[in-house]
Amino acid sequence: MKNNVTLTVKGKFANKYKSGYPLISKEAILNMNEGMKEGTIIHLIDEKNRFIAKGYFGKQNKGYGWVLSRNENEQIDQRFFVNKLRDAINYRESFFNSPDTNAFRVVNGEGDGLGGLTIEYFDGYYLINWYSKGIYHFREYIINALKELVTFKAIYQKKRFDANGKYIEEDDFVAGERGTFPIIVKENGVNFAVYLNEGAMVGIFLDQREVRKKIRDAYAKGKNVLNTFSYTGAFSVAAALGHAAKTTSVDLAKRSLNKTVEQFSLNGIDDDAQDIIVEDVFHYFKYAVKKQLEFDLVILDPPSFARSKKIVFSAEKDYKNLLKEAISITKDEGIIVASTNSSSFNMKKFKGFIDQAFRESNRKYQLVEEFSLPKDFKTIKEFPEGNYLKVVFIKNLP
Structure with missing residues (x-):
């Protein structure tokens, strides 16, 4: 170079x-x-x-x-990347040795000193995400470093860039033996289907692992649960396994229906006993109010930015109003799990949105607990925006 x-x-x-x-x-x-x-x-x-x-x-x-x-004499070469990846892998030793979780992040960008790059592990499969042509320039070094350090079934990649910063669709296979998809991974004993060959998103967001476990273990039992922006229904699966009375999953994407059915079936859950609805979440809120539906547990995990035919959603501008919609259909003493992956504001500002939403709804609330990124999503204090995940469990007081 x-x-x-x-x-x-x-x-x-x-x-x-x-x-x-x-x-x-x-x-x-x-x-x-x-x-x-x-x-x-x-x-x-x-x-x-x-x-x-x-x-x-x-x-x-x-x-x-x-x-x-920060070493003027250090060369950015093959050995450099071997050392960085070795440190990252050693940091996650407990994850590699876990008996009930085999899906986690191995390299988390700048948290591991490799900004622009993430690597994830799915039961022997490694997935490299390249976020710029700049880091992709070092691909041979990085791929060879990974090959040197780990045994693997296969390595896949996602190029998350083009001239407009969008994902480039092309063959994602790099090395090893091509997988037969889906591959079934475990997260705290829960099964999830993962596709490394279907575009940018693989079927599960690993950063929500601890939140799903908490919902399953402490919040779901006997509850009527609404999971909005449900994607493949991972939160719904966690709630159902936590003995929720019923789950309702709502997402605008048509694929969410079959994907959610698949995740339920992998865990022995009767999807016919659950509601899976393909609809704009904002339309569903209006429907729920009209039908006087109420839920014990409402999960809000919208994308930072989303666009449908009639609505443009930005977390920074619109999360407060989204929360007000959720408050209107949450039972007294019910819980709202408010989550955002937006890096454009911090937890303090997020709690400000929560406070404003409840005040404008003339409701009282209690902050029960909160989560940020799990250990495998390593961050550094010098780059606080890298710790993007903010999740707050809120009790809707009568």
């Missing part, structure tokens, strides 16, 4: 980078050249020409690249 470019960090940003901030942003750089080749090695210096860090240039929605090393 011969290309090297020196970029000067503006004075007011220098201490931030010296303290460990990993994201290379346009506003922090005096001489940013957006025409640089993706994968170019960047040396960051302060305005007195003192070395700060080195990284790579790679455009993605978060910025213009990531810091990889």
Whole structure:
């Protein structure tokens, strides 16, 4: 990797980078050249020409690249990536040894010093997600490092970029023996079907593992549960296994019906005893109010941004109103599980949305417990926006 470019960090940003901030942003750089080749090695210096860090240039929605090393003499080569991946794998030793969970994250981007890259493990299958052409430039190093360190059934990849930052559809197989999908993984003893060959999303969001377990073990028993933006119904499966009286799963995507039936059947749950509804969640709320439906447990886990034919949803702008809809159909003493994966605001602001929604609904509430990312989704304190997941269990008081 011969290309090297020196970029000067503006004075007011220098201490931030010296303290460990990993994201290379346009506003922090005096001489940013957006025409640089993706994968170019960047040396960051302060305005007195003192070395700060080195990284790579790679455009993605978060910025213009990531810091990889704070050692001026360290080479970004095969050995570098072997060492980074070895550290990441060792950090997750307890997950590799778990008897009841075999699906988890192995590399979590900047949390493991490899911004722009994630690697996930699914019962012997590894999935690499590349979030920019810049990190993809190092693909041979990274894939060879993974091959050196682990035994695997197969390695798959997702290129989560194009000129507009969108996912590129193409063959995702990298090495090993092609899988027969779905592969069935375990999460805290629960079975889930995973597809590594069907586009960007594989069938389960691993960051919600602890939340699903808590719902199953402590909140579902005997309850009438509504799971909105249900995707493949993973929360519904957890609730049903926790002996919920009934689950209702609502998602706009047509595929959600068959996917949810599949997840129920893998766990011996009679899907005919559950409601699976393909409909816009916002329309369903209006229907539920009209029919005077009420639920003991309402799960809200919308995407950060979503667009349907009539509605554009942004978590930062619209979560408060979404919560008000949920409050209107939650029983007294019922629980709302409010979740967001938006990195554009922190937990304090999220709790502000919650408070505002209840006040505008003339309701009282109690914050029961909260969750952020699980241990395998490693984060660093210098990049708080990397700890994006915010989940709050809220009691709707009478």
